[in-house]
Amino acid sequence: MKKREYPKTVFRKKIIKGIFWTGFFSVLFLSVVAIVRVGNAGTSQAEAEPMHEEVKKEENLAVSEGAQSFAQNFATQYFNWQNTDAGKKDRVKRLKLYLATGLDEQAGLGFEGMQWNSSLSKSQVWNVEETGKDTALITLRVQHMLKKITHPDPKVVKDAKKAKKEPPKAKEETIGPFEKYFVVPVKTDGQSFVVYEIPYFIAAPKKPEIVVNTTVDQTDKVNDxxxxxxxxxxxxxxxxxxxxxxxxxxxxxxxxxxxxxxxxxxxxxxxxxxxxxxxxxxxxxxxxxxxxxxxxxxxxxxxxxxxxxxxxxxxxxxxxxxxxx
CATH class of the missing domain: 3.10.450.540 (Nuclear Transport Factor 2; Chain: A,)
Incomplete structure (x- = not known):
């Protein structure tokens, strides 16, 4: 059978169509390949990024305002005592709420030779030093008053009553306020705080040697x-x-x-x-x-x-x- 021959114009159109569709499918294939590669690269990058993320430092609550308030509240209890057996027991009870288990129940304060009672006048946070991931040293500037009551000699009182005279009264004496710098070691569990070491006094900071220049530059002075x-x-x-x-x-x-x-x-x-x-x-x-x-x-x-x-x-x-x- 004789093969059918197409007119030249029809033949050219078929060639053009063939080239068009071949190019179209080639471009489509390459586009799909490119999209898949970009997607894989993005996934790989996303998976790799967490490896390069910096680990954020957790906040140390021991240096927070809450810890500073805790230290001031502790100082209120520390500097308030009555030099009596009942007063000592009451102080132990109050301090127990602040002290870490195993720490001295009087937080280092001894009553041997004690003559005065004490009360805190005021406290001020002076410095906060971070010493670990959950610890800090909080320095307070405190002022406290000292008071004592001197009771008269019982024999003198007895003799006065015997002679039908008014017996001498107890003498109350107050001194202060005394200023001190007091360091409170604070530790946190992320929720609350304790005093985990014996608090202590430090020397008052020295006045800095800062000279103020009060002179005014006379340049461009107007003499009108x-x-x-x-x-x-x-x-x-x-x-x-x-x-x-x-x-x-x-x-x-x-x-x-x-x-x-x-x-x-x-x-x-x-x-x-x-x-x-x-x-x-x-x-x-x-x-x-x-x-x-x-x-x-x-x-x-x-x-x-x-x-x-x-x-x-x-x-x-x-x-x-x-x-x-």
Whole structure:
């Protein structure tokens, strides 16, 4: 049978269709392969990422605010005692709630030779030092009072009664407050706290040798006497309103109502020193003054150094910024 021959145009169309579908399926196959590879790579990366994650450090509750409150509460019980048999037993009972099992029941305090009773006046957390994953040393600054009652000689009392005289009374004596620095070793189980070692006293920290420079750089100092008089007059008015005026009145002299009124707290008296320096912008100046005030309740005089930034706009002065030096 003679093979059928197609016209050239039909033959070309068949070749084009064949090339198109071959290319289409090739692209489809390659796309599927690429998607599978990306998916596998993502899975492998996701599985590998946990291996590289940093282990987060668990919070040590022994340095938390809760531990600090615990240490202060413990100090309240530690520094409160009565030098009697009943008082000693009561202290043991109170301290038991704070002390780790096996620790000395009086937390290291001995009563031999004791003459005074004690009560805590106040405590303040001074320092917190982490010593382990669940331990810390919490240093408190404490103040406590000492009190004792001296009973009269029984023989003297007996003789007074015998002579029908008023017997002498017990004498009460109080001294203090005494300031101490007290270290409380704290340990946690993640839920609560105990004192796990005997607490102890340490020496008071020494005052740091820090020297304050109170001098003001005189660079760009303005020596214009007219300007100085104008600024001084404005500052007297401003400071008087600052300490006696209402908030609305004060806002008239400031930009953006930046200062709260000090009315009822202190009253302006005088300006002792004045230094004017050029500011960063036109008609802006930095002002350094020493101002004297009177505290309203005690009538005590207080002297404060200030740095002000003032600006002149449309013939009026405004305080742009005011800081205690």
């Amino acid at each position: 006497l007219v300007l100085q008089q104008e600024v001084l007059s404005f500052l007297h008015t401003f400071l008087k309103v600052y300490t006696t005026g209402t908030q609305e009145e004060l806002s008239y002299y400031t930009q953006d109502n930046l200062l709260p009124s000090m009315s009822g707290i202190m009253t302006f008296q005088e300006i002792k020193n004045l230094l004017i320096k050029k500011g960063d912008h036109q008609n802006t100046y930095q002002i350094f003054i020493t101002a004297v005030f009177q505290e309203n309740q005690s009538k005590a005089q207080v002297v404060y150094p200030y740095k002000l930034t003032i600006v002149k706009k449309e013939g009026r002065w405004f305080v742009k910024e005011m800081k205690n030096q």
